[in-house]
Amino acid sequence: MSDLQTGLIALGVLAIVVVLGLNWWQDRRARKQIQDGFPDSGKDPLLHGAEPGMPPTEGLRREPALGSAIESDGNVVGGLAARDADAPAPQHDTDEVDEACETVIDISFLEPVPGDELAAFTQGIRHAGQKSLRVFAETTEGVHRSAIRSGERYASVQVAVLLANRSGPLSAGEWAEALSRSRVLADRFDGTVEASDSQAVLDRANKLDAVCAALDAQVGLTLVASSRRWSSSDVLTAAREAGFSSIHDGRLPWIDEHGAVRFTLGRSDGVSLGSAGAATIGQLSLILDVPRAPADEHAFSRMAKVARQLSGRLEATVVDDNGRPLADGAEAAIDKQLQALYARLEHSGLKAGSVRAMRVFG
Known part of the structure; x- marks a missing residue:
């Protein structure tokens, strides 16, 4: 490499260093000017007004998704944990599937389903032929519900199918209708359906019906x-x-x-x-x-x-x-x-x- 090439490279490196130093100096000067514009506050200006002249409390922006709590001095603390620190933990509903006389069809959702949407869709799931259907659900927090509530989000639904009553044992047609209603619900909210073997369910229904008939x-x-x-x-x-x-x-x-x-x-x-x-x-x-x-x-x-x-x-x-x-x-x-x-x-x-x-x- 010639002396001329070496000199040109050195000049290029020096130029880059000079440009970086100038940018650093200009950035430092700009930060100082911004800080001088807020002499009475050491807080983030985004929490105290986005526009010049706006009173601090009016310019405060809260992110609904975070649910941030604000202390008396304006600090953001805790998010959802701070807001709900004193709230009681959700309690399970006491009414459950009666395994002695009901069989369950499980529906699991790939994504959480809002309670309002789920409740509206399950209103029609009450009977299959002469047999009653009861709808239970589990929230995304693992809380058991015997009735779907607005404001909650659900991970799964359980459809309880009565095995026998005075109309007789659960029939193949009634079981098929219960499965069909459950599959429609699963398709609506992108879910999967699991149920016991059909013949096993019908056998249980016949046994229960025989016991009831004798009593x-x-x-x-x-x-x-x-x-x-x-x-x-x-x-x-x-x-x-x-x-x-x-x-x-x-x-x-x-x-x-x-x-x-x-x-x-x-x-x-x-x-x-x-x-x-x-x-x-x-x-x-x-x-x-x-x-x-x-x-x-x-x-x-x-x-x-x-x-x-x-x-x-x-x-x-x-x-x-x-x-x-x-x-x-x-x-x-x-x-x-x-x-x-x-x-x-x-x-x-x-x-x-x-x-x-x-x-x-x-």
Whole structure:
């Protein structure tokens, strides 16, 4: 390399050093001028006003995604952790899938789903044929929910399918419908579906149905008009005086001091008592639905006593399921038989009047 080339390279390096030094000096001078414009504050100016002359609190910008908390002196502290430091941790809902009488279809989402969107879409997931569907969910924080809430985000949904009720065991068609509804939900929110083998589910349904069928019982009494037929208003007036509550599903419930339905009163022909009309009613039925009413050592006696009260008000005869007049003392014998049935129900995990019994004997 010649002396000329060496000299040119040295001059180039010197020029670069001079330019870098000049840039450093200009940058330092600019910073000093900016600092001199804020003589009373050592804070970041972006937290105290983006525009000259703007009061500090008016110019404060908060990032909603960070949820920053501001101390009295203007410092940003803690973000979400500071805002929620005193907030109680979310609690799990207590209502859960009943594995004894329900099977579960799991739906997992690839991305969190807002509660508002999920709730609106799951409103229609309530039945598959004659079987009820219940929707549970888990938040992104792992909190179990029996009802979807707005303001939360969800990672998964569980669809609980009832295996059997008084319409019979879960059928292949009902199971296919439940799976279809679940897959539609999964497709809507980009999720995946997991469920038990179909044959295994149907086998469980048949076994539960067999157990329920062996334990299901309803005991009835009938009021037969003696001298005149009744109108709906006649029956409603007499029933109200005997302690019955308002019409529900066409029948009148008799509710005890704990709010439990003990038995019901209705027309023997199945027509709703709410259908007002002329004196066309000749028979009324009182029904004790054994699995759905809480166990009671005087369950039948209680209903028979009310039936006799009504018979006096309506001029009627009380007869049993065989059409024979109810004999004095028959109540005690029937109550004894019911005690054995109550014990079998409880032993089978279907305690009379329990939530599970109400579900499968519905």
